[in-house]
Amino acid sequence: AAPSVSPPATFAGGNVRIALVRQLSSGDYFEQWLAGAQAEAKALNVRLEVSSGDGNNDKQALNLEQAVTAKSDAIIVDHGFAQTVQPAIKKAVAAEIPLVAFDVDPGSPQAVALTQDDHQIAEQALGALKTDTGGSGEVLYVYVAGFAPLDRRDETWEQFKKDNPGIKQVAQIGVVNSSTASAVADQAKAALQANPGVKAIFAPYDEFAKGAALAVKELGLADKVKIYGADISTADIGVMTEAGSPWVATSATDPANVGRVAVRAAALLVAGENVDRALSVPPSLITQQGLRDAGITSVEQLTRAFPGLTTPDVARVPWAAS
Numbered sequence: 001a002a003p004s005v006s007p008p009a010t011f012a013g014g015n016v017r018i019a020l021v022r023q024l025s026s027g028d029y030f031e032q033w034l035a036g037a038q039a040e041a042k043a044l045n046v047r048l049e050v051s052s053g054d055g056n057n058d059k060q061a062l063n064l065e066q067a068v069t070a071k072s073d074a075i076i077v078d079h080g081f082a083q084t085v086q087p088a089i090k091k092a093v094a095a096e097i098p099l100v101a102f103d104v105d106p107g108s109p110q111a112v113a114l115t116q117d118d119h120q121i122a123e124q125a126l127g128a129l130k131t132d133t134g135g136s137g138e139v140l141y142v143y144v145a146g147f148a149p150l151d152r153r154d155e156t157w158e159q160f161k162k163d164n165p166g167i168k169q170v171a172q173i174g175v176v177n178s179s180t181a182s183a184v185a186d187q188a189k190a191a192l193q194a195n196p197g198v199k200a201i202f203a204p205y206d207e208f209a210k211g212a213a214l215a216v217k218e219l220g221l222a223d224k225v226k227i228y229g230a231d232i233s234t235a236d237i238g239v240m241t242e243a244g245s246p247w248v249a250t251s252a253t254d255p256a257n258v259g260r261v262a263v264r265a266a267a268l269l270v271a272g273e274n275v276d277r278a279l280s281v282p283p284s285l286i287t288q289q290g291l292r293d294a295g296i297t298s299v300e301q302l303t304r305a306f307p308g309l310t311t312p313d314v315a316r317v318p319w320a321a322s
């Protein structure tokens with residue numbers, strides 16, 4: 001639809017600078033998220049200045065300090081550990097630089113905290129696991145503490161185990177680095193060999209799920225062990241739908257849409273508009289069966305089939321076309 005109001009004058013010359021300060025950048029999720037953020041920046045005529053710590057938290061903190069010193073018009077902090085980013089976030093707030101924190105607790109009430117609904121992500125995936133297992137059996141869990149979204153999904157997993165005493169976590173594995181999927185595949189192979197009774201893997205991050213799928217296939221266990229994950233990409237859809245794939249369900253947002261929301265929220269703050277201090281993007285449950293039945297092979301097709309994956313009303317920009 002055509003925009004209802006004109007853009008504020010600040011946006012006319014293309015000189016609004018939004019710093020995007022990332023902790024991680026490799027992997028399908030983070031690549032799609034960036035593509036969405038860049039597309040929204042282009043649509044809003046703002047310059048998106050992107051840095052990544054590439055998994056090095058000190059480097060991310062330094063990049064954040066630099067964005068504050070450079071007097072960016074707004075800053076988006078994408079992931080990170082609270083203890084490494086909060087000191088610089090405080091400086092941004094003191095310098096009155098609007099700030100959006102995605103998937104990390106900003107620790108400052110002035111900042112906008114953007115999340116996916118991580119409890120719902122875990123609930124949806126675990127709901128599928130419960131249906132398929134009948135609520136009992138040995139489960140392998142993939143988790144790394146310290147990442148806010150994974151910690152929230154872990155809260156749901158802990159509650160799920162209490163509510164379903166027939167579910168037994170027999171091992172926990174996990175690593176987050178620049179080759180997460182292959183590292184998790186190695187760990188999953190060892191854990192599955194040590195625990196031959198496992199019938200499900202809860203792997204709530206797509207790099208975890210891809211690694212787990214590789215391990216299950218290499219061990220020839222795809223008929224016996226099923227994977228319940230999080231996130232989606234075109235490559236993930238390929239893995240989920242290939243013949244004999246053990247990855248049967250994932251709960252996901254569209255990462256590009258979330259990147260767009262982050263940039264919209266930052267632009268609204270630059271314009272002095274009101275933005276809720278807590279923004280949340282809801283996920284959808286995507287099943288292997290559903291993907292196969294609908295013949296979905298890409299995220300573009302998926303977003304057409306699941307219109308709820310696009311959230312134009314979260315941080316809607318009144319001067320932008322929708």
Ligand code: SR1
Pocket residue numbers: 029103116147149150176204205206230231
């Ligand atoms: C290492 S944290 C990975 C998660 O961040 C985003 O929330 C994605 O959903 C991904 O699962």
